[in-house]
Structure formats: structure tokens, C-alpha cells
Amino acid sequence: MKISTQFDSGSIEVVSAERFDDIQLKIRADNASEFTQWFHFRLQGAAYQPCVMRFLNTGETAYPAGWEDYNLCASYDRVNWFRVPASYDGNIMTVEHTPLANSVYYAYFEPYGWERHLDLIGEAQGSGLCQVTDLGTTIDGRDINLLTVGHEVSSDLKIWVIARQHPGETMAEWFAEGLLRRLLDWQDPISRILLEHATFYIVPNMNPDGSVRGNLRTNAAGANLNREWLSPSLERSPEVYCVQAKMRETGVDLFLDIHGDEAIPYVFVAGTEGVPGYSERIAELESAFKHHLELASPDFQDEQGYDKDKPGEANLSMATAWVGHTFDCLAYTLEMPFKDNANLPDDDYGWNGQRSLRLGEAMLNPIYAVLERLRAQQR
Incomplete structure (x- = not known):
């Protein structure tokens, strides 16, 4: 399993990615300010694995209310984006998703490259x-x-x-x-x-x-x-x-x-x-x-x-x-x-x-x- 961000608008911090059912992430701040909300990353090697991703600092981001009733965006080909259900307890956003391919992208909103x-x-x-x-x-x-x-x-x-x-x-x-x-x-x-x-x-x-x-x-x-x-x-x-x-x-x-x-x-x-x-x-x-x-x-x-x-x-x-x-x-x-x-x-x-x-x-x-x-x- 691999998580990467070295591409246009890529952004996430990986805390732990050792287990499919316990992927721990943090949303990274803007490069020269404290604004924290955007994320965009690629997950590889998890096809057909029930993945559980926890965004540990969503309660501390710039707009915590933005995570209420929010579902994140996902795509296999970077052209067709769909929503993946998420839950938010006021501190951590949790996403449960089983990718249908070995390469999948997740983003806060559909990117415009x-x-x-x-x-x-x-x-x-x-x-x-x-x-x-x-x-x-x-x-x-x-x-x-x-x-x-x-x-x-x-x-x-x-x-x-x-x-x-x-x-x-x-x-x-x-x-x-x-x-x-x-x-x-x-x-x-x-x-x-x-x-x-x-x-x-x-x-x-x-x-x-x-x-x-x-x-x-x-x-x-x-x-x-x-x-x-x-x-x-x-x-x-x-x-x-x-x-x-x-x-x-x-x-x-x-x-x-x-x-x-x-x-x-x-x-x-x-x-x-x-x-x-x-x-x-x-x-x-x-x-x-x-x-x-x-x-x-x-x-x-x-x-x-x-x-x-x-x-x-x-x-x-x-x-x-x-x-x-x-x-x-x-x-x-x-x-x-x-x-x-x-x-x-x-x-x-x-x-x-x-x-x-x-x-x-x-x-x-x-x-x-x-x-x-x-x-x-x-x-």
C-alpha cells in the first residue's frame, strides 16, 4: 500500500498506512499559512481491500463545519469523480471505502488541474x-x-x-x-x-x-x-x-x-x-x-x-x-x-x-x- 501526493494540487500527511483498516491521515496546511482544509492524494495497492481512512485533524481545520454531512470525492481515472460516504464525530472524519482498482485518487473536491x-x-x-x-x-x-x-x-x-x-x-x-x-x-x-x-x-x-x-x-x-x-x-x-x-x-x-x-x-x-x-x-x-x-x-x-x-x-x-x-x-x-x-x-x-x-x-x-x-x- 502506498499513498502519494507528488502531483498537481496533491496534499496530505500520512501518519500511518500499515494496515488497510487503519489508515491515519492529517490534512496539511497551506504552504505559508495556517489554513487547513484541502486534500488530494493517491492510494495504490488497495484493490478490493476494505479500507478505513481516518482524518485525524478535521476538527482543527479552518472550517470544521465543512465536514458535517460531507462526502469526499474519488476517481480511478482523474476524469470521472464520484462521492464516497464519510462520517464526522466533531474531531475525526472516517471514510470506509473498498477501491475497485489498485490506483484511486481522493480529493476534497473535484480538482481542476x-x-x-x-x-x-x-x-x-x-x-x-x-x-x-x-x-x-x-x-x-x-x-x-x-x-x-x-x-x-x-x-x-x-x-x-x-x-x-x-x-x-x-x-x-x-x-x-x-x-x-x-x-x-x-x-x-x-x-x-x-x-x-x-x-x-x-x-x-x-x-x-x-x-x-x-x-x-x-x-x-x-x-x-x-x-x-x-x-x-x-x-x-x-x-x-x-x-x-x-x-x-x-x-x-x-x-x-x-x-x-x-x-x-x-x-x-x-x-x-x-x-x-x-x-x-x-x-x-x-x-x-x-x-x-x-x-x-x-x-x-x-x-x-x-x-x-x-x-x-x-x-x-x-x-x-x-x-x-x-x-x-x-x-x-x-x-x-x-x-x-x-x-x-x-x-x-x-x-x-x-x-x-x-x-x-x-x-x-x-x-x-x-x-x-x-x-x-x-x-
């Missing part, structure tokens, strides 16, 4: 509708790429979508892939009409270093990028610094920041109610956007989610608050579950990459619905 990320960029560029721009370089030397879809004329509305500020929230890049694929489909009438009036600026992976390193929440320097928007730096958070600079150059009329939530088993959004200058115009846009997203995807709901910020109490170091305040625009954080959507549960797959991708496709509908009202002078 760096090679797939590069393939997505290449495919988008090959469509003839997308320009790839290098905004800068991460601490580990990886590219910070922006995908621009549209005519880039001054009259265009500027729609920004960023994903995966927190690298372990891989559902965010699955979402970005779905949105991008539909946007580049010239046979789709909504895509065509959107691109007649808007230019899309999409960053499918805001945190390349953290993604490859197997971090949950931070980049190579230990920075939580979604707390860096007030004062990013090239030394600590070049990803935010470079994206912010481009935003100031283009302007922003609509902003979406795509995430995953560890504990809440629903799809929901968080807006900008707490920013200075929050207006009735933005409130009306938010309501219209949510209404049309509910129509476009039954996976979305607006009853469960985060508490709304009180007026003037928004944290402007977070992307949605900073962008909404800086550009006086409609701005939303979209959250998807690590567990399952409790409104539409799927025992075999839970919430997964394909469901995230489909939600990304559906997102074009509410964007289209509010398009003509995004700028105050266009009302």
Missing part, C-alpha cells in the same frame, strides 16, 4: 473570439492570464469575471469554463447579443501558485487574495495587483467573483449592501439579477447564504466590496457548495465540476437580462 487550465486558455484563443493577455507573473513564476472576449470598443459595457482567488475552490474554475465555452459559442443567440454590447474580461484562475501547491486559500506567499484588494503589492499579492491595474484601465460595469463555500450546502450570492454609496439603483439591479439567475438555474436560491453587511460596514479589502465601491457597479460574490446542493441533492456525485460548469453557462442569462441597465445613464 493546471494542464486543464492551460488547455482552456488555448481553446479559448483558438476560437478566434478571444484574446489572451499576460498581466504579470506570480511569486512562483507562473503566468497571470486574462481572457478578453469582445470588441473592446469604448462604448462596450465592461463585464469582469474572476475565479478561484481561493485555489482549493476548484468549482470556481469549472464555472469559468462553462461561462467561457457558452460565451464563445457563436450559435448561441444570447452570447452573440451580449458580445454586440459588451466586452468580457475573464480571469479563470486568480491563484495559479496556490492551485498547483495544493493550498486551500492562499498564494505562495501566504496571502489570502480576497483580503488584499485595498493594498495589493507585487511582493505579496501580484495576482490582485495586476488585475486591479487592468480594471482601472478598462473600467467595470458588472463584476462577478466566483467562489466555493465549505459549510453551506447551497448556491447563493453576496452583494455590496455594506459599501459606502450603496444606492437604490444597485439594489434594483441586484434584485433583477437574482430573479433572472433563479429562472436560468434551479440550482440557485436566495434564502440561504451569508448575513448582509450593515450600511457602511463592508470589508473593502474583499474583491466584491472594493470593485462595487470603486466603480459604483453591480458586483456579486457567487458561492457554490463543497458538499451538495441541499435543494437538488445527488447522492452519487454531490455538487461537482459539471454542475459548476452548467451554472457558469446559465450565468449569461441574468447578465443579458440586466445588460441595458448596468450603466446609470442607460436606465
Whole structure:
């Protein structure tokens, strides 16, 4: 029996792997911070053996509530992922699974690999509708790429979508892939009409270093990028610094920041109610956007989610608050579950990459619905 992690986003600590019925593991912290939640490892040599895996420190991780009613992800081929039942007693998560092959992968959520990320960029560029721009370089030397879809004329509305500020929230890049694929489909009438009036600026992976390193929440320097928007730096958070600079150059009329939530088993959004200058115009846009997203995807709901910020109490170091305040625009954080959507549960797959991708496709509908009202002078 062998457990390994030396691959893209691999992460686990092996305490003991001497017996199939007593595999003891610990979830490893991000490389330069104390955030602990993401895992991704390969188990070999255990075909048809009743394995019992105990994750000894789940009660001490960043989001202990994330393990309640959680089932982990598994795959034999790294393409098709399914859920394996788990139990959690408040301290230790226990997984009982009999692999049907000698090589099986387990992960906190269905991974989105760096090679797939590069393939997505290449495919988008090959469509003839997308320009790839290098905004800068991460601490580990990886590219910070922006995908621009549209005519880039001054009259265009500027729609920004960023994903995966927190690298372990891989559902965010699955979402970005779905949105991008539909946007580049010239046979789709909504895509065509959107691109007649808007230019899309999409960053499918805001945190390349953290993604490859197997971090949950931070980049190579230990920075939580979604707390860096007030004062990013090239030394600590070049990803935010470079994206912010481009935003100031283009302007922003609509902003979406795509995430995953560890504990809440629903799809929901968080807006900008707490920013200075929050207006009735933005409130009306938010309501219209949510209404049309509910129509476009039954996976979305607006009853469960985060508490709304009180007026003037928004944290402007977070992307949605900073962008909404800086550009006086409609701005939303979209959250998807690590567990399952409790409104539409799927025992075999839970919430997964394909469901995230489909939600990304559906997102074009509410964007289209509010398009003509995004700028105050266009009302």
C-alpha cells in the first residue's frame, strides 16, 4: 500500500498506512499559512481491500463545519469523480471505502488541474473570439492570464469575471469554463447579443501558485487574495495587483467573483449592501439579477447564504466590496457548495465540476437580462 501526493494540487500527511483498516491521515496546511482544509492524494495497492481512512485533524481545520454531512470525492481515472460516504464525530472524519482498482485518487473536491487550465486558455484563443493577455507573473513564476472576449470598443459595457482567488475552490474554475465555452459559442443567440454590447474580461484562475501547491486559500506567499484588494503589492499579492491595474484601465460595469463555500450546502450570492454609496439603483439591479439567475438555474436560491453587511460596514479589502465601491457597479460574490446542493441533492456525485460548469453557462442569462441597465445613464 502506498499513498502519494507528488502531483498537481496533491496534499496530505500520512501518519500511518500499515494496515488497510487503519489508515491515519492529517490534512496539511497551506504552504505559508495556517489554513487547513484541502486534500488530494493517491492510494495504490488497495484493490478490493476494505479500507478505513481516518482524518485525524478535521476538527482543527479552518472550517470544521465543512465536514458535517460531507462526502469526499474519488476517481480511478482523474476524469470521472464520484462521492464516497464519510462520517464526522466533531474531531475525526472516517471514510470506509473498498477501491475497485489498485490506483484511486481522493480529493476534497473535484480538482481542476493546471494542464486543464492551460488547455482552456488555448481553446479559448483558438476560437478566434478571444484574446489572451499576460498581466504579470506570480511569486512562483507562473503566468497571470486574462481572457478578453469582445470588441473592446469604448462604448462596450465592461463585464469582469474572476475565479478561484481561493485555489482549493476548484468549482470556481469549472464555472469559468462553462461561462467561457457558452460565451464563445457563436450559435448561441444570447452570447452573440451580449458580445454586440459588451466586452468580457475573464480571469479563470486568480491563484495559479496556490492551485498547483495544493493550498486551500492562499498564494505562495501566504496571502489570502480576497483580503488584499485595498493594498495589493507585487511582493505579496501580484495576482490582485495586476488585475486591479487592468480594471482601472478598462473600467467595470458588472463584476462577478466566483467562489466555493465549505459549510453551506447551497448556491447563493453576496452583494455590496455594506459599501459606502450603496444606492437604490444597485439594489434594483441586484434584485433583477437574482430573479433572472433563479429562472436560468434551479440550482440557485436566495434564502440561504451569508448575513448582509450593515450600511457602511463592508470589508473593502474583499474583491466584491472594493470593485462595487470603486466603480459604483453591480458586483456579486457567487458561492457554490463543497458538499451538495441541499435543494437538488445527488447522492452519487454531490455538487461537482459539471454542475459548476452548467451554472457558469446559465450565468449569461441574468447578465443579458440586466445588460441595458448596468450603466446609470442607460436606465
